[in-house]
Amino acid sequence: xxxxxxxxxxxxxxxxxxxxxxxxxxxxxxxxxxxxxxxxxxxxxxxxxxxxxxxxxxxxxxxxxxxxxxxxxxxxxxxxxxxxxxxxxxxxxxxxxxxxxxxxxxxxxxxxxxxxxxxxxxxxxxxxxxxxxxxxxxxxxxxxxxxxxxxxxxxxxxxxxxxxxxxxxxxxxxxxxxxxxxxxxxxxxxxxxxxxxxxxxxxxxxxxxxxxxxxxxxxxxxxxxxxxxxxxxxxxxxxxxxxxxxxxxxxxxxxxxxxxxxxxxxxxxxxxxxxxxxxxxxxxxxxxxxxxxxxxxxxxxxxxxxxxxxxxxxxxxxxxxxxxxxxxxxxxxxxxxxxxxxxxxxxxxxxxxxxxxxxxxxxxxxxxxxxxxxxxxxxxxxxxxxxxxxxxxxxxxxxxxxxxxxxxxxxxxxxxxxxxxxxxxxxxxxxxxxxxxxxxxxxxxxxxxxxxxxxxxxxxxxxxxxxxxxxxxxxxxxxxxxxxxxxxxxxxxxxxxxxxxxxxxxxxxxxxxxxxxxxxxxxxxxxxxxxxxxxxxxx
Numbered sequence: 001x002x003x004x005x006x007x008x009x010x011x012x013x014x015x016x017x018x019x020x021x022x023x024x025x026x027x028x029x030x031x032x033x034x035x036x037x038x039x040x041x042x043x044x045x046x047x048x049x050x051x052x053x054x055x056x057x058x059x060x061x062x063x064x065x066x067x068x069x070x071x072x073x074x075x076x077x078x079x080x081x082x083x084x085x086x087x088x089x090x091x092x093x094x095x096x097x098x099x100x101x102x103x104x105x106x107x108x109x110x111x112x113x114x115x116x117x118x119x120x121x122x123x124x125x126x127x128x129x130x131x132x133x134x135x136x137x138x139x140x141x142x143x144x145x146x147x148x149x150x151x152x153x154x155x156x157x158x159x160x161x162x163x164x165x166x167x168x169x170x171x172x173x174x175x176x177x178x179x180x181x182x183x184x185x186x187x188x189x190x191x192x193x194x195x196x197x198x199x200x201x202x203x204x205x206x207x208x209x210x211x212x213x214x215x216x217x218x219x220x221x222x223x224x225x226x227x228x229x230x231x232x233x234x235x236x237x238x239x240x241x242x243x244x245x246x247x248x249x250x251x252x253x254x255x256x257x258x259x260x261x262x263x264x265x266x267x268x269x270x271x272x273x274x275x276x277x278x279x280x281x282x283x284x285x286x287x288x289x290x291x292x293x294x295x296x297x298x299x300x301x302x303x304x305x306x307x308x309x310x311x312x313x314x315x316x317x318x319x320x321x322x323x324x325x326x327x328x329x330x331x332x333x334x335x336x337x338x339x340x341x342x343x344x345x346x347x348x349x350x351x352x353x354x355x356x357x358x359x360x361x362x363x364x365x366x367x368x369x370x371x372x373x374x375x376x377x378x379x380x381x382x383x384x385x386x387x388x389x390x391x392x393x394x395x396x397x398x399x400x401x402x403x404x405x406x407x408x409x410x411x412x413x414x415x416x417x418x419x420x421x422x423x424x425x426x427x428x429x430x431x432x433x434x435x436x437x438x439x440x441x442x443x444x445x446x447x448x449x450x451x452x453x454x455x456x457x458x459x460x461x462x463x464x465x466x467x468x469x470x471x472x473x474x475x476x477x478x479x480x481x482x483x484x485x486x487x488x489x490x491x492x493x494x495x496x497x498x499x500x501x502x503x504x505x506x507x508x509x510x511x512x513x514x515x516x517x518x519x520x521x522x523x524x525x526x527x528x529x530x531x532x533x534x535x536x537x538x539x
Contacts, residue, residue, distance in 0.1 A: 019061035021072040025082045029100045031072065037123050038097040039064075039106060039115070041073040042083050047091040059112035060119070069119050096122060107171060109234050117143055121174060126166040130178040133186065139176045140197045145224045149177040150184040150193045158192040158211050165216045172238075173220060196223045222273050228261040231280040245275050245306040247333065249324070250282040250289055252299050257281070260300060260324055267330045274337065275304070293344040293421075300324055304336050310423050311343035346421045357400035359413040363420040369413060370435050376463030377435040378446075378455070380414040381422065386429040388450075395452050402456060402469045409437075409465040437464040 032038045043050040061071035076083035094106035108118030130136045149162040166175035194207040205223035239246050251257045257279035268277040282299045290296045292303040294314045302315040313336045317323035335341045347363030361369050370377050382389040400412035432446040444462045448454045460468045
């Protein structure tokens with residue numbers, strides 16, 4: 001009996017040994033008002049993503065308590081009203097509190113050290129004043145990347161520009177500044193100057209000319225990116241936010257990735273600032289190669305992705321490290337940059353004939369059937385496995401049949417977005433867009449109920465040709481055609497990509513908040529796992 005009692009005591013001690021504060025509706029507001037900075041996790045006990053986050057969150061809480069930054073959690077199955085009052089729609093949801101009224105979403109990664117880094121930045125002013133040599137030396141190693149401005153006291157313009165950049169990028173970098181000319185001299189720079197200190201590559205980069213907000217932001221993003229880094233859940237968002245193409249080096253073993261990085265370093269140096277290079281673990285994230293139109297499973301491999309233009313350039317030779325030589329890849333990259341290489345387009349074969357009422361579009365026929373004509377084209381982007389798409393199919397067929405007599409003015413079409421590269425932003429299935437005659441470059445998104453009558457009215461009201469078949473749609477609805485509303489969408493990822501995302505759950509971190517190019521969304525859904533995007537277990 002004594003053994004049993006001691007066992008329970010031990011378990012109780014372990015349960016109490018946590019630096020994460022459990023909050024309730026009654027304790028929440030007093031707690032956040034008593035602590036200057038709080039990171040709160042709104043969770044559900046059954047949530048798989050929450051369980052994966054728990055050890056990382058606990059580790060971060062232990063580290064951050066010494067910095068007077070509190071981490072808390074709220075069980076939304078027990079505190080439903082509290083969670084709803086803060087707009088919680090999925091689990092886990094992380095929010096930063098500076099009192100109960102000052103709330104902002106946490107947009108950082110979900111690994112312990114990343115949480116510590118992100119919240120440390122939140123605790124500091126946008127620019128820390130460094131007045132001594134010791135303070136500067138300590139600050140230089142406070143994070144993987146820090147920026148220090150060396151400006152004269154009277155240089156109001158440079159100081160204001162630097163502070164503006166710091167306000168914009170404070171979630172990504174630590175910023176410090178000093179007006180001491182002796183500190184500038186000791187660092188080998190002359191005022192005004194900005195030095196970016198980093199724990200990789202050459203160790204630091206200096207910026208001394210053209211102090212505008214845009215040029216400093218560009219310098220920070222370019223200099224902070226490793227010459228050849230590693231693409232993974234924690235770094236993906238920063239590569240997508242860089243705004244320049246990314247060259248992927250796929251290999252299975254760390255030694256292979258290291259050797260290829262060394263081989264291709266001169267190529268990366270030549271194109272630094274215009275093209276980012278990174279290795280990627282083909283074992284963990286090999287399915288992403290399919291998004292780049294590479295053959296999955298044949299390694300090593302190389303490809304360039306220009307997400308701003310939604311273009312992919314796979315290198316033809318795969319499976320041999322000797323083919324990925326400096327000479328071969330160097331020429332390939334030069335040709336891509338110069339425009340000599342055409343982007344790869346994944347497409348199903350063009351149908352020999354259109355057999356159903358809905359026009360089938362593939363990548364190779366997209367320009368002809370959707371863009372280069374004077375018709376109003378209603379296009380559904382779907383996935384074969386999408387339940388919402390399957391439920392919509394008979395209604396969409398009926399809609400197409402109603403417009404059949406107006407086929408010279410209106411096309412009702414669909415495209416399998418999992419098998420065809422499309423130039424449009426697709427965030428969920430089904431996505432429906434109207435490409436109206438004369439304004440094909442500005443498609444109109446359909447967000448209404450998925451009924452035949454509402455879709456017909458949408459084409460009539462938003463199309464250039466104003467074709468009205470709503471009378472027939474109303475008759476069909478009255479005859480008993482199902483018109484239930486289906487506002488939900490399936491995530492825009494292939495089945496295989498979804499499996500890949502689930503398989504690496506727990507390896508990921510949350511990061512991208514900055515807006516990136518449209519095409520990056522499709523890649524993100526398939527490459528990244530739940531912790532890197534706002535992808536939660538549903539309530």
